[in-house]
Amino acid sequence: MEQLDIQDLAFERDNFELRASLVLERGQIGVLLGPSGSGKTTLLRLIAGLEQASSGKIYLGGRRIDQLPPEKRGLSFMFQDLALFDHLSGWNNLAFGLRQHHVSEQEIAQQTRKLADKFQIFDLLSKKPQAMSGGERQRLALARALAVNPELLLLDEPFSSLDAPLRRELRGYIRLRLKENGTTSLHVTHDVEEAMDLGDVLFLMRKGRIVAQGTPKEICAGPPDAWCVSFLGLGWLLPADSIDSQGQTARVFCGKQVFVIPKNHCKVQKDASERTFLFCSQEGLALQSEGKLHDKSLTENLPAPWQGNLLEGRIQRIIEGRNRKRIIIDTRSLGLTGDLKGPDGFLLPFELTAPEGFCGKEGDWIGVRLASAQCWALPTNA
Amino acid sequence: MRMKNAVRLGFCAIVLLFTLSPLIGFFATTSRLGGAEKTTNDLWQILTAPSTFRSLSFTLSQALVSSVLALLVGIPGAYLVAKYNFPGRRVLLALSAVPFCLPPVLVVLSFVLFYGRTGWLTKLLTLLSQSLGFSNLGSTNGFLYGFWGLVFIHAFYNFPIVIQNVGKVWEQLPQSREEAARTLGAKRLEAFRVGTLPYLLPSILQSMSLIFLFCFFSFTIVLVFGSLEGSTLEVDIYRALSFNGDSQKALVLAAIQTCIALGIAWALARSGQGASAMMKDYGATRPRKRPKRFAVLFVVLYSAFIGVFFIGPLLALTLEAFTVTDSPGGTPRFGFENFVRLTGRGYFQSENLLGLSLAHSLTVSTIAALLAIGIGLTIAMAVRRQKSSRFSTILTTLPMAISPVLTAFGWAIISGTISVTDRNLANNAAMILAQSTIAWPFVAKSVIAALDGLGLQKYDAARTLGASPLKATIRVELGEIWPSILSAAAFAFSMTIGDSNIALVLGGGQETLPVLIYRLISSYRFNEACAAGLILAFLTGIAFFFKEKPNGTA
Numbered sequence: 001m002e003q004l005d006i007q008d009l010a011f012e013r014d015n016f017e018l019r020a021s022l023v024l025e026r027g028q029i030g031v032l033l034g035p036s037g038s039g040k041t042t043l044l045r046l047i048a049g050l051e052q053a054s055s056g057k058i059y060l061g062g063r064r065i066d067q068l069p070p071e072k073r074g075l076s077f078m079f080q081d082l083a084l085f086d087h088l089s090g091w092n093n094l095a096f097g098l099r100q101h102h103v104s105e106q107e108i109a110q111q112t113r114k115l116a117d118k119f120q121i122f123d124l125l126s127k128k129p130q131a132m133s134g135g136e137r138q139r140l141a142l143a144r145a146l147a148v149n150p151e152l153l154l155l156d157e158p159f160s161s162l163d164a165p166l167r168r169e170l171r172g173y174i175r176l177r178l179k180e181n182g183t184t185s186l187h188v189t190h191d192v193e194e195a196m197d198l199g200d201v202l203f204l205m206r207k208g209r210i211v212a213q214g215t216p217k218e219i220c221a222g223p224p225d226a227w228c229v230s231f232l233g234l235g236w237l238l239p240a241d242s243i244d245s246q247g248q249t250a251r252v253f254c255g256k257q258v259f260v261i262p263k264n265h266c267k268v269q270k271d272a273s274e275r276t277f278l279f280c281s282q283e284g285l286a287l288q289s290e291g292k293l294h295d296k297s298l299t300e301n302l303p304a305p306w307q308g309n310l311l312e313g314r315i316q317r318i319i320e321g322r323n324r325k326r327i328i329i330d331t332r333s334l335g336l337t338g339d340l341k342g343p344d345g346f347l348l349p350f351e352l353t354a355p356e357g358f359c360g361k362e363g364d365w366i367g368v369r370l371a372s373a374q375c376w377a378l379p380t381n382a
Numbered sequence: 383m384r385m386k387n388a389v390r391l392g393f394c395a396i397v398l399l400f401t402l403s404p405l406i407g408f409f410a411t412t413s414r415l416g417g418a419e420k421t422t423n424d425l426w427q428i429l430t431a432p433s434t435f436r437s438l439s440f441t442l443s444q445a446l447v448s449s450v451l452a453l454l455v456g457i458p459g460a461y462l463v464a465k466y467n468f469p470g471r472r473v474l475l476a477l478s479a480v481p482f483c484l485p486p487v488l489v490v491l492s493f494v495l496f497y498g499r500t501g502w503l504t505k506l507l508t509l510l511s512q513s514l515g516f517s518n519l520g521s522t523n524g525f526l527y528g529f530w531g532l533v534f535i536h537a538f539y540n541f542p543i544v545i546q547n548v549g550k551v552w553e554q555l556p557q558s559r560e561e562a563a564r565t566l567g568a569k570r571l572e573a574f575r576v577g578t579l580p581y582l583l584p585s586i587l588q589s590m591s592l593i594f595l596f597c598f599f600s601f602t603i604v605l606v607f608g609s610l611e612g613s614t615l616e617v618d619i620y621r622a623l624s625f626n627g628d629s630q631k632a633l634v635l636a637a638i639q640t641c642i643a644l645g646i647a648w649a650l651a652r653s654g655q656g657a658s659a660m661m662k663d664y665g666a667t668r669p670r671k672r673p674k675r676f677a678v679l680f681v682v683l684y685s686a687f688i689g690v691f692f693i694g695p696l697l698a699l700t701l702e703a704f705t706v707t708d709s710p711g712g713t714p715r716f717g718f719e720n721f722v723r724l725t726g727r728g729y730f731q732s733e734n735l736l737g738l739s740l741a742h743s744l745t746v747s748t749i750a751a752l753l754a755i756g757i758g759l760t761i762a763m764a765v766r767r768q769k770s771s772r773f774s775t776i777l778t779t780l781p782m783a784i785s786p787v788l789t790a791f792g793w794a795i796i797s798g799t800i801s802v803t804d805r806n807l808a809n810n811a812a813m814i815l816a817q818s819t820i821a822w823p824f825v826a827k828s829v830i831a832a833l834d835g836l837g838l839q840k841y842d843a844a845r846t847l848g849a850s851p852l853k854a855t856i857r858v859e860l861g862e863i864w865p866s867i868l869s870a871a872a873f874a875f876s877m878t879i880g881d882s883n884i885a886l887v888l889g890g891g892q893e894t895l896p897v898l899i900y901r902l903i904s905s906y907r908f909n910e911a912c913a914a915g916l917i918l919a920f921l922t923g924i925a926f927f928f929k930e931k932p933n934g935t936a
Binding site for chain 2: 048049080096
C-alpha cells in the first residue's frame, strides 16, 4: 500500500530546479542517494513543508499534505546536526513532540519511559544533550523523532559527522528500530555503502532529478547510464569510440580493443551525441595471466563467458587488504584513446580484486577479461 | 614553559594593576581628604541618605529602561541583518561602532538640534501638517529634558550594539532546531521559543548588560538632559568633588557604583562567554535571502525608522554646521563662516580655538591610543594560549567596570603627586593615562577575537617550517590579523579623540575638541559647535572607515 506518493513536485531557487515523483510503500525504507547539490535535502525539506514547492502534490497515507504547515503533516524530521534542544534535558527533548500533540502528562511519562527503555537511553533522560556522546545524541534524536509515532520519518544525513565504526553500528540500529516500528522512512545520504546497507528502495538523484530508482539489486544489475556506474562504483567504464551491431551481438571499439556484448545490452541511442562507455560489472572481471606474471594454472582454462574481450595493462599499485589484495591498473597503460576522464570528470579508475595466490608485483603487465554477459554500452547520462 | 607562563601572568598582573591604580588612588586619597578620617557612622549616614537613594534609583532605572528600549529597537534590526540581504545592511552593521566612537558631546548636540523645541523634527512636523492642510501635527515639545528624553537618547545611541551582537549569533544559528520543533508539532511561536530564543538569549543578555553598563556610567548626556529629573552616580561623584568639595559623599557613591558595576561586568562576561559558545557550536548555516513581500515592507519601514530617528540627528548636525545667520532672527543661508569664526578670524574671538583644541586633541589622543594599542596587543598575545578563555574575559571585562570619572580623578591624583610643579603636564599625563585605561580593553578584545578566529595552526606551521616564536608571531600571526589590528587602532583613536567625559572631569589646561564643543553648546553657539562637531565626527569616523569587513579586510 502506498504510504508516500509524490506527484510532479517542482521547486526552483536561483539557478537550481528540482522535479521529482516517487512512491514509497508502507514500512519501506527509501534512500535518496546522490552527490552534493543534487537536491536530496531540498526534496526532503519540501516533503516536510520546510520549503514551499511551486507545483505538484504530496500524499501521505492517502491524505494530501503539500498545502499543510509542517506541524500538521504527521511526519518527523531527523536533521543532519540532530537539532536537539540543548537547554532541555533528554526527558524534555523526548516529551516535546508529545506535549505539542496535547498528550496528557501521565501518558507522556508512560510513553517516554517506554521509548527510553526501547532505545536504551534511560541514563540520558536527566542529562542535557551537550553532556552526551555522539552515539547517545543520535539515539536520543531518533527516539524523539519516533516518539510522536509519525506516518513518515525523514532522515537528513544524520550519520555524516560520525566516524566509520559508529556509523556502521548506528545504521544497523536504526534499520532494526524502523523495521520493528514499521515506520516508513526516507533517508538522505551521499554514502553509497550506507544507502545499500539501509535502503529497501534507492532513488538516485542528479541535478534535481531522480535518475534511477529500484531496489539496490535492481539498480546494480541495470544501471541506466555511465554516471550511475561511476557514482555507485559498480565496475569498470571504458570510453567507447564507436559501436557496431551485428545480429544478436554488438561490437564496442575502445582504442585498440574490441569488445563483444549482447545487442540488448546496448543502451545507447543511435544518434547519441554524448560520449558512450563500455561498462563491465565487478563480477564480470577476471584476471588473465600473461607471460610469466604468475601461476598460469589459475586462469588459463577460463570458462566460456570470459573468452575474448581482453584488456592488457600494467599494475600501478597493489593494496594489501585484510582478506584479498586489490590491484590498481595504470589507466594510461590500457591502450585506450581519447578522453580518459569518466562521466564525473575524474580519471577513470581500473581496480579489481586479485584471485587467491596472486603473486604479481607493481609494474607487471596483466590481462583482464571482461565477460560479455556482464558488459553494457551506456550513455554518459540517460 | 612555566617560566614563560609566569612572565605572561606577571605582565597581565602589571596591566591589571595599571588599570586599577586610579581606582586605588582615588579611594586611598578621598578617604583621607578633609583632614580627618571618616568614621563608619559618617559613611553610613551618607549611604542611607535620601539623596543617595535617589541618585542610585535614577541611575539604575534609567540604565534599565534605556537598555530594554535599545533591545526593542535593536532586535528587529538584528533579525533583518541576520536573515536578509538588502541595500543598507552593511550600514546598519557599521553603526555598531557608533556607541563606542561617536562622542557623547556630539550625541547631545545632534539630538538637541533634531529633537529640541525648535529642532528639525518639529520643523518637519509643521511642514508636513501645512502641506497636508492639517492643524499642527505636533512638536517634540522639548521632551528631551527629562527621564524619557534621556532613555530615548541612550536607546538610540546604543541600539546598534544589539544589531551587531544578536545579529551575528542569529545569522550563525542554524534553523534546524526551530524546524525540528515544527515537524514535532509546534506552531511558529512555540518553535521560535524553543528552537531559537534559548540560543539568542546569551547574546541578548550580553548586549543588554553592555548597554546597561554604558548607561550606568553615562556622564555628558546625563549632565545635559537628565539634570532636571535626577542625575546618575557618575554625575553626582563629579559634582561632589568638583563643585561641593564633598569627598565623603564621592567616596560612598564611588563605592556603591563600583560594586554594582563589578556585578554587571560579571554578568557581561558570563553572557559574553555564553554567546560565543553558541557561535562555536554550529557549522554551516543557511545563506541570507533577498527579502520578498512582507520582508521588503519590514526592511523599508525599519530603514525609514532608523533613518529618521537615528541618522536624522546626525544629518541635522551636518546641515547646521553650514547654516549661517548674519543677524539674530535673520534668514539662514549656507556658508563656511562657522568654521572661519572658530579659527579666530570672526568677530567673536581672536584666538584660533579650533586650531589649538584640534592640535591638543590630536596630540593627547594619538599618544593615548598608541599606549592603548601597545597594552591591548601585548595582553592579547599574552593570554591567547590560555586553555580557558575565562582569564582573558575577566582581564578585558574588569576595566569596563571602572568609571571613567573615577579613572580621571584617580589618574589626576597620581599624576599630581608625581609632577606637582607642572600642573599642565600633570593634567595631560592624567588625560592620556585615563583615556588609554578606558581604550585598551577594546583593543585587546578585538585582537583576541581575531587571534581566536585564526587558530593556532598557522603559528604551528610557521614553527615547524623553522620560524622562531617571535618571527612566527610577527610574520605570520600579526601579518594575518593586521586588518583587525588596524581596526582596533582606529577604534582606540576614535574613542580617545571623542572622549568628553575624562576631558570635562579633568578640566583646566588646554581644552580638547570635545570640551570646546561642550563650551560652545553651553554658550548657545550651536552652529559653531556643529562646525567643530563635524570635524570631530570626521576624525572619529576613521573607526568606521577601518571597521573590519566581513571577509577580514580593513
